Amino acid sequence: MTRMTSPLVRLNPSTLWDATRNHHSQGTLVEMGRVAVFSGQIAKQKDTEGVPYSLREQTRIVCQNLEYCLDSIGAAPRDIVSLRAYIVDWTPDKAAEVFEPLVAFLGDAMPAMTGIGVSALFSPELRIEIEMTARVPD
DSSP states (O other), X not given: XXXXXXXXXXXXXXXXXXXXXXXXXXXXXXXXXXXXXXXXXXXXXXXXXXXXXXHHHHHHHHXXXXXXXXXXXXXXXXXXXXXXXXXXXXXXXXXXXHHHHHHHHHTTOOOEEEEEEESOOSSTTOOEEEEEEEEOOO
């Protein structure tokens, strides 16, 4: 018996910067009860050069980009399955800079979340990157 596999749908919302230049998509839609997996979002904005230095401001932009990702699949923060945050040179005193904008974005949603301290990200000016998995509402 031959089993058909549903194709993956690559997601590149028009409201985000063009990630295809770096040979990846912003997300992938997987047919299994419909789950979307989004690439790590950074403080990069469409049609804008550079990123702010502040970790708080970078986190705010990352959360805005996560919202654009959710919008592209008709989802809301309540549909987020998990988040994985990579934070450069993480120390507990940086918590407010990350969590205030993150909690403002999430509202009452409480997805699974992992925070990972790293020494560097793709570009030296980047201080935070967050990956997201979300269910696609029916």
